[in-house]
Amino acid sequence: MPRSSMERYQKMLSLTPYAERDEMPVFPMMLATFGALGGVSQKDICNSPDKWIESVLKTIEIVGKPDVIMPVYPGDTIFLMGLPARIPGRELPDDALYQFIEKPYFDDPEEYEKILQMGWPAWNAKYLMDIQTPPFTDPGQLGARFGQFGANAAKTFGFVYSQGMVPDFDGACAPIFDTLSMARSMFDFTCDLMDDPGPIVDIMRKFQPGADEQTIGQVKANHGSRVGVYAMRSSSTFISPDMFEEIVWPVMKASIERFHAAGITYVLHADANWTPMMKYFTEVPRGSVHIELDGDTDIEQTYELLCGQQSIRGDVPATMLAYGTVDEVRAYCEKLIQMGMRGGFMLGSGCEIPLNAKPENVKAIVDSLRG
Amino acid sequence: MSTMDEIAAAVEKGKAKLIKDLVPKAIEEGCSAQEILNDGLLRGMNVVGDRFTRNEAFVPEVLVAARAMNKGTELIKPLLLAEGNQPLGKACLGTVQGDLHDIGKNIVKLMVESKNIEVIDLGVDVPPEKFVETVINEKCDLVLCSALLTTTMPMMGKTVDALKEAGVRDQVTVMVGGAPITQAFCDEVGADVYTEDAAACANRAEEILKAKRSA
Known part of the structure; x- marks a missing residue:
């Protein structure tokens, strides 16, 4: 009978049925929300890991202790995300949520040739420098x-x-495809994909293996076994299933297999609608992927498809946590728990819990398994 | 295949370069700008919009079709003005105050424009007063508000209130959308219409404006 958080997590990864609901791990995903619930300003939690830790401890007192938590504080998450951002206390009020800005870093598709010549590490370093x-x-x-x-x-x-x-992870990355989409901006990148995907595919095929090896080194240096992969631009909200199959999946599949061979689980943060893409995750080794859903993907359909093959987490809606009642949250969680008792399921929020979530609603998620 | 069919097909396939050649060809053949717009460009765009609604087409197809359509409308714009063509109506669009997420809003803009509706894009982080000012100055029929954050959703209600205070609430239809928005929230803040995606928004906007014209 697993009782510690790590034991629950390992149980989930084993994809075997839960004998009791207390075996199921719970992950109400919070990062900036810790500040709101813990009474520490967004400015402070974005500027100081110590202040963020203080906010986590205060929040846990209020809503209970989750099994899984984001391990990187907001200031570093913003830095690593690879998009220009507006920060509380700098461009935004002290208690506003940080927000990313979508604007083209490069205007000319010729830049793809430049990336091929420069190499991804050098180009990506320059990109990261320029967007600060x-x-x-x-x-x-x-x-x-x-x-x-x-x-x-x-x-x-x-x-x-x-x-x-x-x-939630021991190291994190965004696939090259997703970084390119953010750097070029969604509209222009999509047009490039439709007009001539060749150079984009060349970049992905040439440089993703090296980027993966670098991430594997990062995870191993942390003595870890999970990599968080932020691939939101690969969903059907942004690209078509055909594009996914032809352009994204061959590279993503190779990445999953590469990480799996190194003993690392691919924790896919699957924001937006991945429903049409879920069938592909039956093609990779059993237990090689853990998928975090945010409510846009059909979680029941996904669970039916992947049960016994890959694990998933989700997906109490943000709107319910902000504007719903405790009873509504309890009922939603109960439905998910009943669905997930066949194993490989982690109860959680759909992406991050919003800043204006009611504390009692967040507590209801944890209590639904531990109460 | 007639030139008009070729234009519709080119829009459908997102071939902006082809449109650059086909629209002048249609003009040379004596087609009016109105015909090119309705029977060529919008017809092609509507096919893509319908496929999107049925989950048979996805955002990339919509974006490149809209790009092709916009290329065509640019070419015939002077002629449309000369012919006295009027769009179906006018909408102002923006993400509500405090919200900077504009990908969804930009897709809505393309889809609504594809219904021959003029869209004034107010951008992101739009305060209620800006919506009001635009409604009054531009005589808008529709106010389209978008939000991605639950923390900024209440600004939709503030926008509705501001329109009431300015005495123009009855002149406009307020439409709301964005990932966290629901029909219940739409009702609660006193907006008129909630749609769950860009295609549904464009279709409802068209219906509302056609009904308004025929009233």
Whole structure:
């Protein structure tokens, strides 16, 4: 009978049926929400891992302890996301949620040829430097920022483990496809895919293996076994299933198999609608992928399709947590729990719990399994 | 295949470069700008919109079709004005105050424009007063509000209230949408119409404006 969070997590990964509901792990996903529920300003939790940890502890007192938690504080999450951002206390009020800005980093599709010539690591480093506010002018600044991230991560991961919780991932990345979509901007990138996907495919095929090896090294350095993959632009909200099959899936499948061979689970953060794409995850090794759904994907259909093959997490809706009642949240959770008792299911929110979620609604998620 | 059929097919397939050649050809053949718009460009776009509604086409197909249609409308714009063509109506569109997420809004804009509705894009982070000012100055028929965050959803209600306070609430139909929005929320804040995706928004906008014209 698993009783610790890690034991529950391992039970979920084993894809075997739960004997009791208390065996099922729970993950009400919060990052910035800890500030709102814990009474620490968004400005503070974005600027200080210590303040973020303080907000986590205060929130846990209110809503109960989850089994799984995001292990990177908001300031580093924003840095790593690969999009220009507006930050509370800088461009936004102190208690506003950080927001990413979608604008083209490059206007000319010729840039893809440049990436092929420069190599992905060099181009991506330049991109990361240029999108900072203010932009970094010296590669040393980027190295120093990654060094700071490492120090912060040591602190936040250490905190997570000291609390007996499981980090959602031990290392994280965005596939090259998704980074390109964000850098080019959604509209232009989509037109490029329709007009001539060749250079994009060339970049993915040439450089994704090396990027994966780098991420594997990062996960191994953390003595970890899970990689968080933020691939929202690969969903059917952004591309067609045909594009997924022809362009994204061959590269993603190879990545999943590469991580699996290294003993690493591919934790796919699958925001937006992945329903038409879910069938492909039956093609990769059993238990190689854990999929986090946000409510746009049909979770029941997905569970029926992948039960016994891959694990999934989801998907109490953000709107219900902000504007619904405890009874509504309980009923929704109960439905998910009953669905997921055949194994391989983690109860959770659909993506991140919103800043204006009612504390009692968040507590209702945890209580539905531990209450 | 007639030139008009070729234009419709080119829009459907998102071939903007072909449109650049086909529209002048149709003009040379004596087609009016109104015919090119309705029987060529909009017909092709509507096919894609219908397929999108049936989950047979996806955002990429819609985007490139809209790009092709826009290329065509650019070419015939002077002629349309000369012919006295009027769009079906006018809408102002924006993400509500505090919300910077505009991908969905931009898709809505393309889809609504494809119904021959003029769209004034107010961009992101639009305060209620800006919607009101635009409704008054531009004589809009529709106000299209988008939000992705549950924290900014209440600004839709504030926008409705601001329209009431300015005395123009009855002149416009307020339509709301975005990932966290529901019909219940739409009713609660006093908006008129909730649609769950861009294609549904465009279809409802067209229905509303056609009904308004025939009233």
